[in-house]
Amino acid sequence: MTGQLVSGDGRSGDHRHSRPVSRADVCVAACADLFADDGEILASPMGLIPSLGARLARLTSAPDLLLSDGEATLLGPDGAPEGWLPFRQVFDVVAYGRRHVVMGANQVDRYGNQNISCIGPHDRPVRQLLGMRGAPGNTVNHRTSYWVPRHSARVLVDAVDVVSGVGYDRARAGGLRFHDVHRVVTNLAVFDFETPDGAIRLRSVHPGVDVAEVAAQTGFAVRTDDVPVTRTPSAAELELLRTVLDPDGRREKEVPTP
Amino acid sequence: MRDKRMTAAEVAAELADGMTIGIGGWGSRRKPMALVRAIVASPLRDLTVVSYGGPDVGLLCAAGKVRRVVFGFVTLDTIPYDPHFSRARQTGAVQVRELDEGMLQCGLRAAAHRLPFLPIRAGLGSDVLALDPSLRTVRSPYDDGEELIAMPALPLDAALVHLNRADRHGNAQYLGPDPYFDDLFCLAAGRRYVSCEQVVPTAELAGPGAAAAPQSLLLNRMMVDGVVEAPGGAHPTSCVPDYGRDEAFQRHYAEAARDPVTWTGFAGRFLADGEPAYRAAVQEWAA
Numbered sequence: 001m002t003g004q005l006v007s008g009d010g011r012s013g014d015h016r017h018s019r020p021v022s023r024a025d026v027c028v029a030a031c032a033d034l035f036a037d038d039g040e041i042l043a044s045p046m047g048l049i050p051s052l053g054a055r056l057a058r059l060t061s062a063p064d065l066l067l068s069d070g071e072a073t074l075l076g077p078d079g080a081p082e083g084w085l086p087f088r089q090v091f092d093v094v095a096y097g098r099r100h101v102v103m104g105a106n107q108v109d110r111y112g113n114q115n116i117s118c119i120g121p122h123d124r125p126v127r128q129l130l131g132m133r134g135a136p137g138n139t140v141n142h143r144t145s146y147w148v149p150r151h152s153a154r155v156l157v158d159a160v161d162v163v164s165g166v167g168y169d170r171a172r173a174g175g176l177r178f179h180d181v182h183r184v185v186t187n188l189a190v191f192d193f194e195t196p197d198g199a200i201r202l203r204s205v206h207p208g209v210d211v212a213e214v215a216a217q218t219g220f221a222v223r224t225d226d227v228p229v230t231r232t233p234s235a236a237e238l239e240l241l242r243t244v245l246d247p248d249g250r251r252e253k254e255v256p257t258p
Numbered sequence: 259m260r261d262k263r264m265t266a267a268e269v270a271a272e273l274a275d276g277m278t279i280g281i282g283g284w285g286s287r288r289k290p291m292a293l294v295r296a297i298v299a300s301p302l303r304d305l306t307v308v309s310y311g312g313p314d315v316g317l318l319c320a321a322g323k324v325r326r327v328v329f330g331f332v333t334l335d336t337i338p339y340d341p342h343f344s345r346a347r348q349t350g351a352v353q354v355r356e357l358d359e360g361m362l363q364c365g366l367r368a369a370a371h372r373l374p375f376l377p378i379r380a381g382l383g384s385d386v387l388a389l390d391p392s393l394r395t396v397r398s399p400y401d402d403g404e405e406l407i408a409m410p411a412l413p414l415d416a417a418l419v420h421l422n423r424a425d426r427h428g429n430a431q432y433l434g435p436d437p438y439f440d441d442l443f444c445l446a447a448g449r450r451y452v453s454c455e456q457v458v459p460t461a462e463l464a465g466p467g468a469a470a471a472p473q474s475l476l477l478n479r480m481m482v483d484g485v486v487e488a489p490g491g492a493h494p495t496s497c498v499p500d501y502g503r504d505e506a507f508q509r510h511y512a513e514a515a516r517d518p519v520t521w522t523g524f525a526g527r528f529l530a531d532g533e534p535a536y537r538a539a540v541q542e543w544a545a
Contacts, residue, residue: 015395072435087284091360095379117356118347122389128347131311131331136358137380166383174383174405250342 016216019242023187023258024049026206028241029233030185032057034102034145040064041098042085048254050102050147050185052245059240060074094134097178100143103135105184107160108146110200110220112181113138114165114191122162132241135165143180148256151186153219168198187255190230204230209258262376262485265298266533269442269451269484276325278306279319280366280412280447282419282440283495285502286312286335286531288432290420290453292491295321295536298529300314304376308366308412310359310439312495314341314513320514330359330413332367334508341515342398358386363439365412369447377406418448420478420492422500423463424454431463431474434498444481452477453486455500507540 031053035043043054043065051193054234058065059076061099065082070077074083085093094100106129107115114135119127138144144165148155163170183203184191202222204209233241241251273279273539276436279297283289294314297305298321305323309315311332318324320342346352357365358380366375377396382405387393396408419440424430428450433438444450464472491497494504494511514524528539 017315051510087438088363091363094360119386122356122385124350125347128339128344131329132356132358132384132386133331133378134359136382136386137360139377139384140379140382143414163383163385170383176383178379179383230399 009204021207021238022252022255023206023208024255025233025241026230026237027185027187027255028052028056028251029237030190030206031102031147032061032116032237034183034185035062035065035100038062038065038100040066041087041100042066042068042093044068044090044099044101045081045147046101046103046147047147048250049149052241052251054102055245056237056240059244060237061089094137094141097142099138099141100145100182101134101138102147103138103165105146105148105155105165107155107157108148108184109157109160109167111167111169111198112184112200113160113163113167113170114146115160115162116164116220117162117171119161122138132164137168139179139181140171141178143182145182146184148184148186151188151214152217155217156184156186156217164230168193173197188217202227204228206230259427259479262479263426263457264486265485265487266292266453266486267299267314269418269486270296270300270302271291272303272449272484273300276304277304277415278308278413280414280417280443281307281309281511282316282417282438282443283492284310284436285331285333285437286495286508287421287495288434288438288440288492289314290418290451290491291317291493291494291495292453292488292533293418293420293486293527294318294450295533298525301533308362308403308414310362311340311343313340313508316340316515319343319346319352319532320495321525322350322351326355328355328357328362330357330362330429333431334512336503336505337508337512341512345439345515352461355390356386361386361407361409362412362443363440364409366410366414366439366442366446368409369413370442371417372528373411375408375410378409379406381407381409407458409505412446414443416451417443418453419443419477419495420453420488420511422455422497423458424456424477424482424485425460425463426485427483428452428458428477428479429460429463429475429480430454430477430485431470433474433500434496437476441476441481444477449484450482451484451486452482453488453491454499455489455491457485457487460503472506488533491533491541492539506544510543
């Protein structure tokens with residue numbers, strides 16, 4: 001099915017087989033997979049790699065996704081406007097629940113609590129960040145994932161300094177029935193929360209990444225036995241990425257291949 | 259009908275120390291910067307600023323006008339953080355009430371509806387509650403019994419917004435893609451001031467032959483006390499379709515946060531003599 005969506009100009013056929021799959025390609029496909037079960041909802045990817053992932057998903061596994069131009073217009077897969085969604089309506093969709101946001105995170109902890117507020121004491125922070133933004137509302141209303149372009153123990157921490165986005169420990173204690181933190185995708189690995197107590201779990205490591213490296217660069221304990229490898233994108237997905245979605249290779253600057 | 263035209267300096271003169279001022283726009287988009295600059299040039303101080311924050315918040319903090327910021331975020335969009343706001347936070351120069359952005363809307367709506375609070379789910383489980391001991395929850399009186407945040411009203415002493423067009427009576431129009439929350443800021447405020455790129459006759463806003471439809475008229479005159487014609491009044495933030503964000507000047511503004519000397523130089527060059535001098539100084543800087 002996906003093959004039908006590949007542009008048939010034939011020019012890209014040669015390098016498709018010769019060019020190696022990059023780390024950025026893997027990250028984009030992992031972000032696309034976030035939306036696989038979502039159906040006809042608003043995808044709100046923040047940042048380049050999640051945006052490419054959402055657009056790739058819409059062209060392959062999740063054709064019903066709605067996507068905006070980053071301002072107030074919903075654009076169809078061909079780039080034509082198909083709807084109007086100013087911020088006030090985005091807030092309505094948050095409460096309505098038909099949304100999957102992929103946010104950034106200055107810190108994420110072992111229960112999926114996320115911090116984008118500040119580092120250090122809140123009354124006089126060492127480093128002021130963006131602010132809570134919509135993280136508290138997103139995480140108690142609809143599915144939320146996180147994208148971490150530079151995996152390190154300073155980002156993947158045991159406990160966050162400020163809870164902006166709500167994690168599983170707090171959601172369960174508070175009985176928050178719409179809470180649904182889905183996955184964390186980084187430049188090294190994918191995490192999920194499919195554990196009895198909602199603790200984070202290493203779901204897969206990207207091709208070429210040593211599990212020990214992930215463990216060393218993560219601030220909480222991760223399993224190291226029998227960890228699957230993140231899938232590589234299909235030929236059809238690579239074709240779409242290279243010829244339609246990101247022909248200039250902007251993704252390679254955000255996630256360089258080691 | 260009343261002619262509500264006034265100058266930005268006259269708006270600032272109607273405000274008082276310690277007031278709570280709501281500022282429209284979003285991030286670095288359609289901010290009433292000419293009105294903000296008029297506050298910077300005034301003796302006003304100890305303000306509480308309520309904003310989906312951009313350089314409005316940073317500029318007022320840098321100028322020492324702010325006691326407290328009520329915010330969901332402060333960003334320059336293409337520059338993630340406003341360094342002037344960061345400095346104010348990191349030196350403890352301002353107090354904050356940090357909210358989820360939906361809670362901020364909810365609080366403005368409660369004020370607009372003259373309600374003490376409105377329930378919202380956003381905030382539960384997060385540190386928004388822990389950081390603001392004045393926040394309360396409320397339990398549904400119906401069978402579900404769900405606990406929700408009781409978001410208190412955020413009444414404003416004054417609201418400042420910037421739109422593309424207005425008439426002299428206070429009917430005002432946005433021509434870009436997003437109204438943001440400018441109407442809500444006005445409804446939540448005791449005194450409401452709109453600056454605009456151009457004041458035009460009412461018939462030219464959306465009458466026969468006008469380019470825009472009546473639904474672009476975001477504010478009507480019962481929501482507005484003062485109208486300020488301020489061409490370039492959102493600069494350096496965007497005011498599409500009249501102009502986009504001035505990215506180069508915004509970078510210059512951000513770099514002025516480096517130390518007190520760079521800030522003093524920036525303020526002296528751009529903020530000392532009112533809007534015509536500001537526009538001339540920006541033009542000279544860009545040349």
